[in-house]
Amino acid sequence: MKTKLIRYGVLTTLTVLAGGAFAQDAVQSAVPGGWLDGVVAGLSEWLQRAGEDELSAMGMFMAADWVVKAVMISLAFASVLTWLIFVAKTADLFWQRARLKRGFRRMDAHGTLTGVTAVFSNSKGVVGRMVHAALRERDRSAAAGLGKAGIKERVSSELGRIEAGAARSMMSGTGVLANIGSTAPFVGLFGTVWGIMNSFISISESNTTNLAVVAPGIAEALLATAIGLVAAIPAVIFYNLIARGLGGYKVMLADVSALVERTLSRDLDLAEQAPNVAAVQTVPELAEAAE
Template identity: 65%
Template sequence: MKNIPLIAATCGLIAVSGPASALDLAGLLDPNTFMDALEQAGHDEMSPLGMFMAADWVVKTVMLLLLFASASVWVIFLAKIMILRWERGVLRRRYRQLDKLGTLVAAPEKFTKKNGVVSRMVQAALRERASSGEGVQMKAGIKERAGSEIARIEAGAARRMSLGAGVLANVGSTAPFVGLFGTVWGIMNSFISISESNTTNLAIVAPGIAEALLATAIGLVAAIPAVIFYNILARSIGGYKVMLADAGALVERTLSRDLDLAALTDHAGTTPRRLASVPTQAAE
């Protein structure tokens, strides 16, 4: 367990060091090979792994935090993209099904036993209609209360889909400064070494400065993808919110149509003939 932070640091530093070092990742997964690499890194202070091993504990902590943040950014982005694709596909199919039906009367057979945002909207509309009765004077109140419940369902679905995007924003905005803190700390230690050694030989202080600059490099490695991924997710979530609004409007229109048809039926005593519904364009 004590080697877990070192393994995480190794993976991140190999990614920073370039394709040549990345080819050795499979070999480093072997425990013996990994320990040999660590021992060799102690002698090669100018390699990324060697600079990490030789860095001050504060700089090491900064690097490990940035590597963890970078890994979290990739995990969150990939997970949210897959969830968004799935939810958009389900929402599009449910929208088309309800639009094809044209009424909530037959909806329970297709929606009440299914999960999804549109199914919850349909269930809320049917529940409100059943609770309020069928009186003509209740029609406006039914539509208002059902619309309020549908709006809350839309807001809840959008809020759940936005979870995790704030982490990308925080990493993108703070990672460079965290890396800069590690750099400042490392350079400060290098100047202290200069004063203690009573020499200005660059070969003595260069390793410490390189270790410090590595912290800034890892901070940029974490921040740049975070900013890009956040912008991609923000656009995708914005499109998903538009689809939610379209689905909510469809449920409200369908409920209003059913209430009007029911009122006509009660007034005339016969079931009015309905025109063939023209399918509208599904939410995109």
């Protein structure tokens, strides 16, 4: 999951860059004056001025040591990855919960596994896999002449594995949020400690404790801690939100599994009563024929 998200982020960045270049050519050809070049030039000039200002965020980043820069870049990437995982998992969770609701309602409306087979003919989704697993075990056991008690037990075991697999698949990627939320502040603290060490080294080399000399180094060091908190706080909040949503998703999985078991039990009881009903109906007909 992590590799897929990183690959998606890289592809998205390349697509945006390619689309930006194409849009720039299109705008320049359609709009006279090349106003987009002016916007790009203004942005470049702003970045240059921000880099020259030692007390701005960009200036502190440009003046920082290479270790502190690596820490800041890694924390910025972790922050982007946090938002990407949150958006992807939230959309996937809403989609899967909607599919579970639709499948639950359709199966409950039909009342039998045989009648709902056409609805889940492609066996896609959790509900479809559960229905086809129950039908497959029922047919295999019926062909071998096994009892319905064993059928229910084996179907319950199979549904439990499908339910656990669906929950585990939905939880993939949440561990990245937990790792970022727990380690990002310490990574930022490492950058802060390294930056303060450099500040003390500069104090010893300049033989002065003037605040104007020490303040920029300490400020750029503290910026690493700030970026670490920016990455860690959303990661913790998003992890808690996704964990709460996953709890509701697991409850819905359990409800679907219970509905499949109830429907299978009903089908087995109806199939067992059908021969008895047919026998009871044929007895009066034989009696009338004998008379």
